[in-house]
Amino acid sequence: MDKAEVVGVGIDVSARELVVAISGQEPEHRFGNHPTGHQALIAWLLGQGKQLRVCLEASGNYSLDLSLALHQQKRIALGVVNPRLARRFAESLGYRSKTDPVDAHALAEYAVRMPYSVWAPPSPAALQLRALVRMIAALTRMATQQKNREHAARASQILATVLGPELARHTRYLEQRVAKLRQKARRLVAQDPELERKWQQLLSTPGIGEVSALQILGELAVLPPTLDARQWVAQCGLDPKRHESGTSVQGKPRISKAGNRHLRAALYMPALVAVHCGPGAASFYRRLLQDGKAKLVALTAVMRKLLHGIYGMFQHGENYDEAKLFPVCS
Numbered sequence: 001m002d003k004a005e006v007v008g009v010g011i012d013v014s015a016r017e018l019v020v021a022i023s024g025q026e027p028e029h030r031f032g033n034h035p036t037g038h039q040a041l042i043a044w045l046l047g048q049g050k051q052l053r054v055c056l057e058a059s060g061n062y063s064l065d066l067s068l069a070l071h072q073q074k075r076i077a078l079g080v081v082n083p084r085l086a087r088r089f090a091e092s093l094g095y096r097s098k099t100d101p102v103d104a105h106a107l108a109e110y111a112v113r114m115p116y117s118v119w120a121p122p123s124p125a126a127l128q129l130r131a132l133v134r135m136i137a138a139l140t141r142m143a144t145q146q147k148n149r150e151h152a153a154r155a156s157q158i159l160a161t162v163l164g165p166e167l168a169r170h171t172r173y174l175e176q177r178v179a180k181l182r183q184k185a186r187r188l189v190a191q192d193p194e195l196e197r198k199w200q201q202l203l204s205t206p207g208i209g210e211v212s213a214l215q216i217l218g219e220l221a222v223l224p225p226t227l228d229a230r231q232w233v234a235q236c237g238l239d240p241k242r243h244e245s246g247t248s249v250q251g252k253p254r255i256s257k258a259g260n261r262h263l264r265a266a267l268y269m270p271a272l273v274a275v276h277c278g279p280g281a282a283s284f285y286r287r288l289l290q291d292g293k294a295k296l297v298a299l300t301a302v303m304r305k306l307l308h309g310i311y312g313m314f315q316h317g318e319n320y321d322e323a324k325l326f327p328v329c330s
Contacts, residue, residue, distance in 0.1 A: 007049035009040075010096070010107025011056040012100045013063040022048060022106035023112050028101045033062065038069045045076065052076045055111035057083045057103075064127070071121050079111065080119045082235075086110060117224075126221035127194045132185040133218030134262060136178055143174040184212050195221060197317070202310065204319035207274030215266035220310070229311040236263045238304050264303070271302040280326030281305070 008023030013033065018041060021028040029044070032038040045052055054070055056063055058080045070078045087098070090106035112136040122130075150167045189195045191299040195217065202213040223235060237260065274281035281302050288298035314319070 005049075005051055006112055007052050008108045008113075009045060009048070009052055009054045010104045010109070010111060011066070012102065012104040012107065013056055013059050013066065015062055016034035017100075018066065019100040019104045020044075021101065021108045024106040028104050035065070035067065038066055041066075042069065042073060042076075046073070050075070052081065053111040053116060055079045055107040057081055057086050057107070059083070063129075067119060068121055071119060077116070078119045079116050081107070081110060085157060086240060089114065090266070117226075120224045120226070121218075122222035123192075125188060125195060129185060129188055129195065129214075130218045130222050132181055132188065136181045136185065137215065137262065137265070139174055139178045139181070143171055143178065146171040146174060178273075182211070182214065185218070186210075189214075189217065198314055201313040201317075201319055205270070205274075205306070205309065205313075206278035206320070206322075207270035207272075209270075212266060212270045216263070216270075216310070219260055219263040219266060228299050229308050232307055233304055233313050235265070235323050236260055238264065238267075238300060238307065257281055267303045267306060268299075271299055271306055274306065275299065275302055278322065280322040 009023045010023075012019040016033055017039065018025060018031045018033050020041065021027050031041040031044075045054070052075060054065070054076055056078075063080070067078060067080060070076050086103070086107060089110050090098075090103065093106060095102050095106055146167060150164065150171060153163045153167060155274065189199050196222070199213055199217055202208050202216060203210070208216065220232075223232065227235065271281070275285040275298075276282065285298050285302055286306065288301055289295065293301070305325060309320065312324070313320060
């Protein structure tokens with residue numbers, strides 16, 4: 001497509017409003033973030049040019065319905081960008097303030113200047129699974145907080161008498177909700193042959209149990225099928241970020257974290273278990289420590305390895321094979 005023919009459109013999405021900007025045009029336009037507003041936006045967009053590149057940030061549920069509506073339009077190529085990458089791009093253009101109009105204009109420029117990947121909508125089952133596992137993770141955190149409050153209340157006889165029973169009831173309620181949602185998520189996976197296949201492959205991996213398998217599958221199931229293993233790592237935010245300038249500035253490499261924090265959290269515990277229970281992962285981890293790597297750096301490397309292994313299993317329809325993932329350590 002000739003760049004001269006492309007109309008770049010940036011949309012900043014919030015709970016109630018869509019702020020829309022066109023590349024090269026100063027004023028922005030506003031629409032409601034609801035079905036009627038989406039239809040008004042689409043009608044307005046189709047009057048702007050022959051071919052449109054629309055760019056918006058991945059903002060969870062706030063942008064999902066809009067993304068699905070835009071994807072159905074043949075004249076609209078939709079790109080969904082990681083928020084951190086979008087912010088860094090805006091700063092490279094000299095935008096220091098962060099407001100809805102500024103973000104919309106930056107996204108419009110991103111649409112015409114940067115490499116563009118057209119968004120592919122996940123299956124309904126994958127979207128439902130991700131919603132369930134994220135709710136499970138949120139309720140699990142709440143249950144942990146409640147247990148901590150119970151522990152603190154027990155330190156005082158007065159508070160233990162007044163608050164203890166109520167805190168305990170709330171904790172039990174949260175744990176019951178988590179258990180029911182896990183059962184619902186498991187039934188959803190069982191009803192979808194592709195999700196069930198991937199679920200079984202995850203369970204074949206040392207360090208990944210049923211709880212972690214649900215979390216990981218819920219996040220990976222919505223990724224576009226065109227991504228390769230390195231792009232999976234980037235999506236997860238586990239790709240290394242270097243800080244070097246000439247010969248005098250040699251900062252320690254760090255992971256970018258410009259990706260899915262839910263997936264990083266889901267991989268952490270399996271990696272921790274793998275370095276204690278999986279011979280290949282444990283040997284790989286120890287070798288990194290012997291090379292002078294910090295424990296967290298070595299554990300992050302194991303997380304990346306696991307993600308590469310999961311990618312290979314999903315692509316080739318195979319169960320976990322330690323000899324392939326850790327050939328030197330086996």
